[in-house]
Amino acid sequence: MQVFIGAAAERPLARRWLAATAGLALGLIGAFPAKAQDTIKIGILHSLSGTMAISETTLKDVMLMLIEQQNKKGGVLGKKLEAVVVDPASNWPLFAEKARELITKDKVAAVFGCWTSVSRKSVLPVFKELNNILFYPVQYEGEESERNVFYTGAAPNQQAIPAVDYLTSKDGGEAKRWVLAGTDYVYPRTTNKILEAYLKQNGVADPDIMINYTPFGHADWQTIVSDIKKFGSAGKKTAVVSTINGDANVPFYKELGNQGVRATDIPVVAFSVGEEELAGIDTKPLLGHLAAWNYFESIKTPINEQFIKDWHEFIKNPKRVTNDPMEAHFIGFAMWVKAVEKVGSTDPDKVIDALPGVQAPNLTGGTSTMLPNHHITKPVFIGEVRADGQFDVVWKTPGLVPGDAWSKYLPGSKDLIADWVTLKCGNYNTVTKKCGGAS
Amino acid sequence: MGAVRDRLTAIVAVLGLVAVLLTPARAEPYAQALLHFTADSFDETIAGTNGVATSGNPLAARVIAALQEGRLFFSAQEKTVFIREERDQLIDAATGQPATGPAPPDLAPVRLNNRLRRIVEAALGSLTLMAPDPAKRLEAAQAVFKSKDAAALPALDQAIAQETDARVKQALIEARAAVVLYLDNASDADKIDAIAVIRQRGDQDAVALLGGLPATASPAVAKAAADAIASIQNNLAIWTALQNTWYGLSLGSVLLLAAIGLAITFGVMGVINMAHGEMVMLGAYTTFVVQEIIRARNPALFDYSLAFAIPLAFMVAGLVGILVERGIIRFLYGRPLETLLATWGLSLILQQAVRTAFGPTNKDVGTPSWMSGSFDVGQMTITYNRLWIIVFTLLIFVGLLAILRFTRFGLEMRAVTQNRAMAASMGIKTSRIDALTFGLGSGIAGLAGVALSQIDNVSPNLGQGYIIDSFMVVVFGGVGNLWGTLVGAFTLGIANKFLEPYAGAVLGKIAILVLIILFIQKRPRGLFALRGRAVEA
Numbered sequence: 017m018q019v020f021i022g023a024a025a026e027r028p029l030a031r032r033w034l035a036a037t038a039g040l041a042l043g044l045i046g047a048f049p050a051k052a053q054d055t056i057k058i059g060i061l062h063s064l065s066g067t068m069a070i071s072e073t074t075l076k077d078v079m080l081m082l083i084e085q086q087n088k089k090g091g092v093l094g095k096k097l098e099a100v101v102v103d104p105a106s107n108w109p110l111f112a113e114k115a116r117e118l119i120t121k122d123k124v125a126a127v128f129g130c131w132t133s134v135s136r137k138s139v140l141p142v143f144k145e146l147n148n149i150l151f152y153p154v155q156y157e158g159e160e161s162e163r164n165v166f167y168t169g170a171a172p173n174q175q176a177i178p179a180v181d182y183l184t185s186k187d188g189g190e191a192k193r194w195v196l197a198g199t200d201y202v203y204p205r206t207t208n209k210i211l212e213a214y215l216k217q218n219g220v221a222d223p224d225i226m227i228n229y230t231p232f233g234h235a236d237w238q239t240i241v242s243d244i245k246k247f248g249s250a251g252k253k254t255a256v257v258s259t260i261n262g263d264a265n266v267p268f269y270k271e272l273g274n275q276g277v278r279a280t281d282i283p284v285v286a287f288s289v290g291e292e293e294l295a296g297i298d299t300k301p302l303l304g305h306l307a308a309w310n311y312f313e314s315i316k317t318p319i320n321e322q323f324i325k326d327w328h329e330f331i332k333n334p335k336r337v338t339n340d341p342m343e344a345h346f347i348g349f350a351m352w353v354k355a356v357e358k359v360g361s362t363d364p365d366k367v368i369d370a371l372p373g374v375q376a377p378n379l380t381g382g383t384s385t386m387l388p389n390h391h392i393t394k395p396v397f398i399g400e401v402r403a404d405g406q407f408d409v410v411w412k413t414p415g416l417v418p419g420d421a422w423s424k425y426l427p428g429s430k431d432l433i434a435d436w437v438t439l440k441c442g443n444y445n446t447v448t449k450k451c452g453g454a455s
Numbered sequence: 456m457g458a459v460r461d462r463l464t465a466i467v468a469v470l471g472l473v474a475v476l477l478t479p480a481r482a483e484p485y486a487q488a489l490l491h492f493t494a495d496s497f498d499e500t501i502a503g504t505n506g507v508a509t510s511g512n513p514l515a516a517r518v519i520a521a522l523q524e525g526r527l528f529f530s531a532q533e534k535t536v537f538i539r540e541e542r543d544q545l546i547d548a549a550t551g552q553p554a555t556g557p558a559p560p561d562l563a564p565v566r567l568n569n570r571l572r573r574i575v576e577a578a579l580g581s582l583t584l585m586a587p588d589p590a591k592r593l594e595a596a597q598a599v600f601k602s603k604d605a606a607a608l609p610a611l612d613q614a615i616a617q618e619t620d621a622r623v624k625q626a627l628i629e630a631r632a633a634v635v636l637y638l639d640n641a642s643d644a645d646k647i648d649a650i651a652v653i654r655q656r657g658d659q660d661a662v663a664l665l666g667g668l669p670a671t672a673s674p675a676v677a678k679a680a681a682d683a684i685a686s687i688q689n690n691l692a693i694w695t696a697l698q699n700t701w702y703g704l705s706l707g708s709v710l711l712l713a714a715i716g717l718a719i720t721f722g723v724m725g726v727i728n729m730a731h732g733e734m735v736m737l738g739a740y741t742t743f744v745v746q747e748i749i750r751a752r753n754p755a756l757f758d759y760s761l762a763f764a765i766p767l768a769f770m771v772a773g774l775v776g777i778l779v780e781r782g783i784i785r786f787l788y789g790r791p792l793e794t795l796l797a798t799w800g801l802s803l804i805l806q807q808a809v810r811t812a813f814g815p816t817n818k819d820v821g822t823p824s825w826m827s828g829s830f831d832v833g834q835m836t837i838t839y840n841r842l843w844i845i846v847f848t849l850l851i852f853v854g855l856l857a858i859l860r861f862t863r864f865g866l867e868m869r870a871v872t873q874n875r876a877m878a879a880s881m882g883i884k885t886s887r888i889d890a891l892t893f894g895l896g897s898g899i900a901g902l903a904g905v906a907l908s909q910i911d912n913v914s915p916n917l918g919q920g921y922i923i924d925s926f927m928v929v930v931f932g933g934v935g936n937l938w939g940t941l942v943g944a945f946t947l948g949i950a951n952k953f954l955e956p957y958a959g960a961v962l963g964k965i966a967i968l969v970l971i972i973l974f975i976q977k978r979p980r981g982l983f984a985l986r987g988r989a990v991e992a
Contacts, residue, residue: 065807067916069815187497187570200961230960233920235911236709238702239955242836249659251667266817266912274829274838280572281601296817296912301827304569400568403525410497410568 055098056091056362058083059118061129061139061150066106071262071341072131074292075153076101078342079128081330082349092356100124108138115139119146125362126151126352128345133157133202140165148364151352153344155287155309157206161421161434161442164364166371167391168348169341170310171419172210176257178396179285179308180211182411183255184218188398189283191255193224195244200229204259207287211257213425224252234264237271245275248282256284265289266296269305279304285398291337294405302401310380310394311343312407317381337405343379350376351386372437382416389434389442391419485510486549489518489536492565493529500565501574508578509606514551516582521548522565523575530559537562577602584614589623596626600660603637629656633664646676654683658834662687694834699952705841707948708848709910711941712903713921714928715851718940719896720776722929723872726784726893727791729798731925732918733805734897737775738768738904739913740809743818750821758823761905768901776897780890788889802918810915820908844906851902852941858895859937868892872935931971933981943982947971 060079062072083097091097100122104111111130118124119142126149130136133156143150143164155170182188196211198204208227215225226247228240248254260268265288272284278301285306291313313324323346328334355370356362372388384392393416399407422429422443431447433439443452488506491499504522507515521527521538527548528537536548537558545554567575580598583591584607592614599607611631618624632649635641641649653661665680665687672680713735720728742764749760756763779801787794822840829838859865870878871888879885904917911917932943947967954963978984 065810067919069810070817070914070916073815187568189569189573228959231964233916234960235920236702236706238705238838238841239699239952240960242698242702243956246659249663249666251663251665263817263912263914263916267910270822270840270910271838274827274840275836276829279569280576283569292816296819296914298819298821304567304572408566410566 055096056093057098057100057122057124059115059122059124059127059129060099060101061104061111061114061118061127062131063106064101064103067263068106068131068135071292072106074336074339075128075131075341075345077331078327078345079349081327082346084330085326086349086353092353093360093362104129104135108132108134111135111138112142115142115150116146119143119148124148125356126364126367128153128348130154131341136165149352149367151345151348153341153348155340157203158210158419158421158423159206159426159429161389161391161436163368163390163436163442165390166348166351166386167419167421168344168351170394170396171391171421172207172423173420174310174394174396174417175287175308176207176211177214178413178417179287179306179398180214180257182306182308182398183257183283183285185411187411189253189255191283192220192252193226193247193250193254194220195226195228195247195254195256196259197228197230197240197244197256198259199232199234199261199264201232201261204229204261207259208257210423210425213423213427217425230260230264232261232264234260235267237268238275241268241271241275241277244282245277248277254282256282258284258286259288260286261288262293265293269297269302272305273298273301279306279400290339290341291406292339294401295337297405299401299405300403303403305401306410307399307401307407309340309397309399309407311338311340311378312397312399312409313338314399314402314406315380315397315409317379319377319381320379323379347376347378347384347392351384351392368436384416387418388437389419389421390436391421393418485512485515489548490534492522492527492536493531493534495529495531495563495566497566497568497571500567500571504571504574504578508582514548516579516586517551518548519575519579519582522567523572523579525564525567527565528562529565530561531563532561533559535559536565573602577604580604581607581610584610584627585617589620592618592620592623593626596623596630599630600626600633600664603633603664605634605638608634608638628652636664636668643673643675646672647679650676650679650683654687657687657690659691662691691834697833698835699956700949701835701837703949703952704945705845705948706952707945708841708845709907710924710928710948711852711944712844712848712906713900714925714932714940714944715848715855715937716896716898716900716903717925718929718932718937719855719899720893721926722935722937722940723868724889724892724896725791725934726788727795727798728784728896729795729922730779730802730805731897731900732920732922733802734772734776734900734918735904735907735921736805736809736915736918737772738901739820739908739911739917740813740818740904741768741771741901742905742908743813743820743913746821757821758825760821761823761826764905765902768905769898770901772901772904773894773898776900777890777894779897780893784893785886785889802922806915806918813915815915818913820913822909826909840909844909847902847906851899852937855899856937864888864891927968927971931974931981933983936981936983939981939983946982 060076062076063069064073064076080099083099086092087096100118102114102118104114115127118127128151130139130152131154136152139150140162148164150165151168152165153168155175158171183191194215196208198208212225244256283304283306285308287308289307290309324338327338328336351371351374354374354376355367359366359370371386374386375383378384378394380395382395384394386392395416396413397409398411399409402408421434422432424430431445432443433446434442435444441451445452485507488503488510491503491506504519507518517538518527526539528539537554538546538548540546545558547554576598580595580602581604583595586592586595599611611627611634615624615627615631618627629652632652635645635649653664662684665684668680716734717728717731720726720731745764745767746760749756783797783801784794787797826840826843829836859869867883867888870883871885875885928943928947929940931947932939951963951967954966958966
């Protein structure tokens with residue numbers, strides 16, 4: 017017993033050590049083909065093992081595909097691109113080590129990577145210290161803008177706020193009561209804080225908001241689903257906004273289906289459930305539940321059909337789906353290539369200055385622009401789950417929505433703006449007219 | 456402008472069609488209503504649904520049912536609407552006859568959103584109140600209960616007068632009460648009668664209905680509603696406690712399922728097996744592979760897939776267990792720290808091996824129809840999958856007890872664990888028994904995987920989530936005692952579920968851990984401590 021308890025405490029350490037060895041081995045393999053001087057190296061920093069491999073492996077593959085495509089077109093600045101793949105093994109400190117290795121040893125021109133906010137926060141100091149570029153492709157909680165990071169995923173105002181607007185609208189069911197359910201970590205907590213402030217500004221009373229957090233990988237949803245049912249039977253239309261993370265979603269949706277919570281009674285709109293996640297669930301009982309993203313595989317545009325075709329050919333599996341973060345890498349990579357060609361150099365300082373204003377097509381038929389706050393403009397779509405595990409777009413924003421680095425709805429950040437072009441500041445306070453001291 | 460012109464041409468076209476086919480005059484609004492479906496806009500579809508529902512056309516119920524099930528198709532170019540029946544046969548919605556000629560090239564399903572689904576449900580409810588199938592009538596009555604559609608009142612009265620099935624009749628009466636309650640011109644006395652009916656129903660939906668009453672209701676009605684809500688909620692509080700107990704039993708059964716294999720390998724043999732969770736995962740992946748084969752070869756057998764998966768999962772996990780024991784663990788007996796590290800490394804290797812073989816994404820393990828859905832006991836919802844898991848767990852537990860008590864293998868196993876030297880001198884091959892015992896524990900973990908695949912993710916990380924909980928249960932229940940594991944699992948499950956509504960899922964889990972630590976301080980050997988010589992051995 018004593019042995020067991022002591023050992024349990026040591027567990028993460030040993031795992032880290034093992035993972036580090038594995039990662040090192042992979043890193044070495046990745047580093048060896050680096051012989052020729054005339055290539056430009058691109059770092060790919062996505063977990064290929066551990067808990068986050070489920071989501072991040074796909075992003076590594078899509079980057080390899082994009083780089084291969086670019087090389088077929090002749091590379092960049094007359095040089096071939098070369099991918100350097102490392103495996104940070106879902107281990108946050110290892111992300112920083114791997115980022116340092118990519119920049120100092122492999123001398124990469126830019127890095128595409130990270131999924132969780134904690135991994136991004138862990139690599140931030142490395143990118144600042146060594147002055148390199150990170151493209152971050154996942155929707156996140158906002159409240160950040162760094163000179164070295166370009167955020168190609170959605171900020172809260174590009175996903176959460178439009179989703180709530182939709183549910184309040186006539187077509188969305190005119191929801192009056194809200195359940196904000198999330199996994200207990202920084203992204204759901206910040207997003208829910210923003211949503212709560214937003215809902216209250218729109219006249220939703222305190223008793224009509226229920227906030228619920230669950231641990232990572234929560235598997236027993238019986239109590240929470242029946243609480244949601246109970247909360248939803250107060251005579252007002254109720255909607256659930258879910259920031260439940262990855263793995264916990266499957267048992268959550270299974271329980272919803274089994275307890276008979278149907279979308280016509282209580283719709284659930286999710287911010288972390290995409291085509292990949294639905295691949296593991298029987299979606300028939302979930303018909304009509306919603307997801308808010310900037311991209312859906314089912315959107316019919318010529319550029320998206322080409323992307324899906326290329327992806328199936330590259331991955332050699334016609335069943336593999338595409339999703340929103342993949343599109344974010346598609347846009348981010350195209351922007352980086354354009355910026356590099358514009359300044360004729362891969363020098364990070366020049367590229368960072370050139371990126372704001374660069375435009376690249378997104379896969380849904382529009383053109384996204386990199387903004388001075390290092391976020392991009394994106395359309396927002398609301399999709400309904402279909403029986404085949406895809407989404408049917410039922411609503412979209414009329415135009416592209418520019419990403420806000422700092423939320424307008426939080427007291428701490430409503431006066432802040434980020435502008436790396438004229439103000440050269442990530443957190444400029446418009447009231448005190450001072451840069452908050454970042455970087 | 457374009458839309459208006461299109462609609463005008465469409466109407467002209469329809470008028471022409473009507474003239475040609477000499478369709479009865481009353482089908483005219485029906486045919487016009489159908490045209491709304493070809494506009495591919497949610498607002499138009501709503502207009503179409505309402506138009507079809509009120510047209511009185513005998514095809515109306517069929518069209519709306521098809522719309523609800525996603526079987527209603529339209530061609531925007533040809534302005535035609537079709538119902539897709541079995542075997543992809545297209546029925547012309549305007550005439551009810553099979554479509555002739557090739558299908559239009561731009562055939563697409565009429566799309567729905569949640570607002571539309573509610574309208575469709577309500578419309579279908581009013582239309583099918585007198586359907587021949589009692590299940591359909593019950594569904595219709597429930598739909599009207601939700602929609603509170605005043606237009607359905609005459610149909611309801613007629614249906615109540617005709618209804619012979621007691622359950623459907625009750626549902627119809629409740630639906631009527633719901634309609635009357637929300638009717639603007641009903642008298643207070645009628646409304647108070649309606650409240651009494653709904654009070655009888657006594658569930659969450661009744662509370663929702665009464666709570667949603669508009670503020671314009673007269674004071675007498677409002678008071679009756681408030682009284683009814685209070686009384687229902689009093690009653691529901693008791694059911695909530697029962698429901699929590701049920702959830703606790705269900706969580707306990709999952710804990711027991713995950714821990715029972717460990718109770719053998721760790722509890723009886725004393726091996727700290729960190730790869731236990733991966734045996735569970737192997738069982739879940741076996742289920743996945745079995746289902747894939749059945750889906751490809753013989754989909755009719757799908758409902759029996761778990762029956763095939765159970766013995767296979769036991770064998771796969773059991774064989775891997777025996778290999779692990781022969782290959783690694785037997786060299787490490789008596790060295791707990793080395794065993795811990797070795798099995799831990801093994802768990803990482805197994806995870807990554809599965810990730811390489813099957814990919815990192817979740818696998819879709821289907822639920823057989825007899826395990827889907829739920830039923831109500833009073834005001835309590837019981838889901839079939841949880842119920843079956845409890846039954847399955849108890850069967851495994853009883854089976855395991857029987858093996859230990861009544862078989863030669865069980866006897867030898869007990870002999871070896873109690874006194875190895877003595878057992879060996881009696882002629883028992885102790886090393887063989889060690890391998891088989893470890894195989895048995897692993898095989899049972901594989902069985903757990905079959906059940907857990909029904910409620911959790913099937914991904915390489917599946918086992919990780921259960922390993923800590925499993926050790927917790929075994930240690931809390933008392934190492935080396937199967938009954939202790941049983942009591943421990945259910946105690947933890949129920950305690951957790953009673954804490955969760957007050958403390959939340961995160962704090963609830965922390966509280967349970969703290970309680971266990973305190974408990975272990977008091978009783979280091981768990982709930983049911985082994986006594987006697989075995990303890991010192």
